[in-house]
Every structure is written in structure tokens, then in C-alpha cells.
Amino acid sequence: MKIDIAAKSADIIREADVLVVGGGPAGIGAAVSAGQAGLKVLLLEKNGFLGGNITASYVETCNYFMKNTPFHSCGVYSRMEAGYREKFGRSQDIRPNAPHRFNSENLKIYLDTFVHSAGVEILFHSFVNDVVLKNNRIEAVIIQTKQGPVAVKAGIVIDSTGDGDVAYSAGVPFEQGRDTDHLCQPGTLSFRVAGVNAALLMENGEDKLAEIGRKYKQDYRAGKTGLTCKRQDLPFGRMTAGGQISYVNYPCAYGIDPTDIADLSRGEEECRQYILEMVKYMSKNFVGMEHVELSSIATEICFRDSRRFVGRYKLTIEDMETDRWFDDVIAVYPRFYDMLAPDAEMDGDGSVEGKGYKGHIYEPIEGNRSFQIPYFSLVPEKIDNLLLSGRSISCDHVAQSGIRAISACMQTGEAAGAAAGISLKSGVAPVDVNIAELQNVLRTQGVILP
Template sequence: MYITEPSRRIPVCYEADLCVVGGSCTGVFAAVRAARLGLKVVIVEKQNCFGGVATAGLVNIWHSLYDVDGKNQIIAGLSHEVIERLKKTDAVRETAKRNFQLNPNNLKVELDNLIKEHKIKAYLHTYYSALACDGNRITHAIIENKDGRSAIKANFFIDATGDGDLARDLRLPSYVGKSIQPPTSCFFMLGDMTGINLGDLVEKHGEEFGVDNDWGWSTEVPGLDNITLRADTHVYNVLCSRADDLTHAEMEGRRQADAIVRMLNKYSGRKFALVNTCSHIGIRETVHYKTRYMANERALLTGKRYESAVLNGTYRVDIHHSHDNGITFKYLDGTTATHYGKNEKIIIGSWRDEHNYYGESTKYYQLPFENLIQEQCVNFIAVGRMIHADEGAFGALRVMINLNQLGEAAGVASWLSLHRNRPIQEIDGVEVRSLLKQGGSAL
């Protein structure tokens, strides 16, 4: 059943060169890079803070800035800058593997600071809901917030919504993978887990609390003694770009978090408390949008190089199974490891036969600019986990240290497109790379 919405006039609330929709670090970094090149920028975010999964989702690990040997820095730019800023308030800690544990609360503040310092107009608690287009050009993004419905006029649009809400409304070619990585509700828990084997407890008492024995992880949070960030469970069989599935996933994920804490309190002999549940479930994957270059696992694992590279990375292929309690990692050194359950039954293998590759292991991989270029709309880039990638490449590229770099590339490319007055499809990736480098990226 349908109704026809009466047509109405809505105010244009802001005019800018660039409108970024979605305020995770992907979106914020796109906005900041464009602002540094002189664009007037506006950013729209539906939650109360910037940072996306890293803040509202509580996920507090950024992976290494170095190659696999841990010697040469291959990632810099805004990820590096933000880490340096967080160091000043002891809100970040480098681990032995050179990853970074962040305090999501401090990250929120630093992202606010970045937005303010660059004079970017920000709308929080504001939902993007529709587009206005003129032929193959977007003219306005329509938003909803406490002021009602209004439109932002801009010359270029970046979709950093994760799900690709603008790409959906442009009807760009899309696909949903055969198996979708399931979401997780992360939470902060107070209490000392030293010596407690969560896997054993789940095996014995999981059924009583409705907790599956699926693979999970936890980590410390800088500045919060005796509190851990926990990602212990998954919500299976949901596609979180659908309203009903997302609602179910939020409630089921929160139930799982609470169940873990109640189980620990009943059977561990110690006292635990649920300190904070995420204000948005951590979504790993929904829909993908097609671009000129599909990222593929083989090219990443074998370290293919590109003149138009806009990303360097080392994060392994990491696939949370949609169909069982396992997770598969494929490392740059050739190893494959599949872990099952909390007590980690591990099956080790090699991906080399699968890819018929027996050459030297690469120290890092790259992704070309063409991965950001859709063919239909002249003033638009979608960037984030909606990335055009096969299952394995998505598993590696989806982490923040990678998407942060793609956000920066999108911001620089939007400036180039406007500066040259050329469609985004005609922008040279080699030039984008060079501008990224001039702006502090390690490419």
C-alpha cells in the first residue's frame, strides 16, 4: 500500500562547495582534507557525535601505520595526526604489535575540534533522507532534523554513510555479497577478567543465557582502568541496511551484551558491570556499490602496486563467518588461519595454492584511486564500507586505518574535480596521490 506525499516547498538551509554525508572518520577526514584545500564544507551526521563505529560503536582499535616488518611507516595523513593529538591527553596507547587502542570518548572530542578548526559547518542529529538531481549531477541533499526538513545545496557530494544511502538513491549498480559479515554490539565492562576463561563459561552456561560460542575479542581502553571493550558475540542472519533487521540487531546485540555480564556475575565468582553499551550496533557489512575498479583479494595479498595508489595497508583479510562460529584470517605472509569458538580451535593453512602465487611475501598492499570512481554521477563519490571489493579484499580493506585514507582521497578528489571544473570520472588518480602526499599522506 502507498500514499502520495503532497509536494511542498522546503528551505535551503546551507550552501557549500562540498557536502559530506556521514561523519565517521572516513567522512570527517574527507571534509578536513577538502577544507584544507580551500573548499567550503558541510557535514551531516545522524548521531550525536562524529566517529561512527569508532565512537558510537565503541570499536577502539586502529591498526598499525607501519609495514609488516614494523619498520617503515606506510600510513600517515590524518590518522597519524589524530593519534598524535590523542597522545597529548593519554587517550591512545600503542600495543606491542604497533596497533593503537583509543579512548572513543576522547576521539569524539578531537573530531569535534578538527571540524571546528577547519570551519566546517556541522549538522549533528541530522538524517540525510533524499537527493535532488539535475541530470547526472546532484544539486541538493535533503535532510531532516529538529528544524524539520530542509535542503543543502552543494557542488559536490561525498557519501560516507557506510550503507551508501546516497548511492542507493542515485540507483547506482550495487550488490550484496553471498555471505555478509555479521554485526556485533560492543560494550564496555567493568571488572577483572584475569584468569577467567570466557570460552569455558560459555560452553557450560551459554545455553542458559542464550549466548552462542562464537569467536570474539576484547581489549583495554586507555585511561579507563579495569574496564575492557568487549566484542564477544554476533547477531546472525541480518542485513542491517533494512529497518526491521537493524532494529532486531540492536535489541538482540544489547541482550547478548547483558547476558555475557550476567553469566559472568553468576558463574565466575567475581563482580562485573555493564558500563556502557554502544549507541549504534557495529555493522560490518551491508550493500556494496560498483566502481571502475573492484578490489580483489589476490591483488592485495600479493602486493600489486599502482601509480594512482591512494591507500597503503597491511591489515590481513579478516572474515567473520556468516554461517558458523568461525573467523578466517589470511595474512600477507601466505598463512591462512580459521578460528572457531571462544576457545579458538584453529585450522592453519596457506592461501598460496588458492591464488597460485609462490613469490615473495609483500610488506604492504595498495589500492588505486579508480576504486572510488562510479560511472554515473559527475559530482559524487561513495567511500567507506560500501566499497566495491570481493569477499577477501573487503575483509582487509574494511578497517578504519584503511577507510580513513580513502576518505582523505575522496576529499582531495572532490577539490580537484571542482578546481578543474571536470567530472569526477576525468580526474587523474596520479594527481590525487600527489596532492595526498603533499598534504601529509605516506604514499
């Protein structure tokens, strides 16, 4: 069944040179990069704060896989992290030898200033799910608000929504999940706990949380836990002297379509039951957590993959595995893959050869192996003034497990923002920007390119 929706008019509340939709890592990179070009930039975010999965979903440990490797962050991400560290240090984390983790609550505050310092205007509570098209261009995007729909016009729009809500509304073709059954990786609803015995868990300078996680995985695989959730891993975040663990990245709902509200609703409810189970399990089975209590649940279930839009070039896992060089390279990233099995079969060996059909994929960095991301994976088909950034760029499902990392998403956003500046100043469409000029701009912003 269908119902007709009456035509409505919407007030144009803002006009900008560049409109960035989505205030997660990709959107932050895009907005700051475009702002540095001296453009009038507007950033729209559906939540009341920036940071995306880092803040909304407690994914505070962003570049853990780079620790003790030749790689380090660059560009906008490195400036964001350096400024945050100067202000907030180790984020009250007492775990020794841990990679740097953000305190997501402090990061919310810091990001306001960081993004505004690039001359960017931010509008929160701005959910975009419609566009106005004319001659293969986005004339305006529509924000759904409590006062009805309102419109924003811009010369170039950068979709940093994660799910590609703008590109979808504009009719750009897309793929989703695995080729055979379109299953995506599970959705996760992280949570925080308080009341742990921090002194005991850090006794003699040892990090007993790491050992608890290893023991849990062994017990799960041996069938000893009796827990309902099929997730075998139990990653912990920061631990503070006050007895808080800043995230437990555990409850996973499998078989969920990240763009379907019925699936999303089922996933939220399912994960809350897993949280209840796990908190009880922790109090009964983990040393130092006898008095643990649930302190908060992330604002929404988060996803590792969703729509991937058809672009001028589709990045493949074969490109990444062979370290293919691209003339239009805009990011070089360490070869690192992380895919939770879409079908919950987590017993594979973690190798990329399984392509998500034979268990999970987890391949850490090896030496100085890396891969390149080309600019034309950011340029979608059909729409002349739209750019993609983040996990929804043009790539295959297995490649997406490498480009979805938070700092990688920020790098693709940074490239999109720089390309928008060149496009507008030179009067050409994004597809026709001068690649050498784009690469030079990125280098001046601290991005490491060949």
C-alpha cells in the same frame, strides 16, 4: 502495498563546495582533506558527535594489527592520533603492552576541534536519505529533521555513510554481502562494564584479561559455556584503575540486513539479551569480575559490511592477494583481512581461501605484504559529482574485509576529499581528475604512496 507521498519543497539551508555525508573515519578523512584544499566544506553526521564506529560503537582499538609490524598510520589518521595522544595520552588504559586505544568519550570532544581546525563546518543530527538529481548530478541532498526536510547544495558530494545512503538514494547500482546468499557479517552491540578488580587483573604486571579471553574461546569451542550467542571470541578494550572495561566486543546478531529496519530492530533486541547473559557469565566465571556491572551499551548495533557500490573499477581479493599495482593508487595498506563468518560458522581455519563460506577469515600482517586501493574504486557509476569513501567503495565481499579497517576508511576518505578539491579547482568531473596531481597532493598530506 504502496502509498504516494505528496511532493514537498525544502528550504536550502547551506551551500558548500564539498558536502561530506557521514562523520565516521571516512568522513573525517574526506572533510579534513577537502578543508585543507581551502574549500568550503560541510560535514553532516546523523549522531550528535563524530567518530562513527570508534565512538558510537566503542571500537576504540583501531590499528592493533599494525603493532610490531613495519607498518604505521599516515595522512589524516596519523595527525588525528598524534594530536589525541598529546592531549589524552594512553586514555587511562592500565593494560600493559597494549596497542594504543582511544577513549571514545574523549575522542568525541577532540574530534570537534580537529575537524573545525581544517575549516570544516559540522551539522549534527542530520540524517540524509534522499537526493535531488538533475542530468546525472546531485543537485541537493535532503536532510530529515524534526522541522521537516531541508536541503543542502554542493559542487561535489562525498558519501561516507558506511551504508552508502547517498549513493543508494541516487540510484547507483550496488552489491551486498556474499555472492550466493547476500549475507553480511554479523552486527555487534558492544558494551561497557564497571566494578572489576583492576589491581587483581593486573597483578604482577600481567594482563589477565588476555588470558580470560583465550580461556573463554577454549571453553566455548568445548561446549562448556552454555551461552546463546554464537560468537566465540571475547575481545576486551581498555581497563582503567577505576575498574572499568571500556568495551566488550562480543554480542553478535547473525543473518541481519544492515539496511532493513526490521532486521536492525531484531538485532538490537537480540544483542541486549546476549549482553545480559554475558555479564552474568562474567561475574560467575572470571576472576576479578565477581562484582562486575553493566555500565553502558553502545548507541547502536554496528556492522562490518553493507552495500558496496559499482564503481569505475571493482577492487578484488585477487588484486589484493597478488599485490597488484595501480597507476591510480591512492592508498597502500598492509595485507590484513578480518571477516566474521556471515553464517555464524566460526570453526574454519581463518584463511582467505574460504572467502567467507568456510568459517571466518582472519589473516594477520605477514612481513611487509601490502595491497593498493585504486582511485577509480571511489568513483561510482552514473553520478558525475559523487565520490565514495569507506567500506562502501567498489570492491568484492572478501576484499571488503581488508579495506574496512578504520584507518583504511580514513585513507579512502582523504583521497576523496583531495580529489574533490582538484575537481572543483580544475573544472572537471571527479572521473577526469589528474591522477598524478591527486597523488602529489596526498603525498604532501603525509600519505605514503609508491
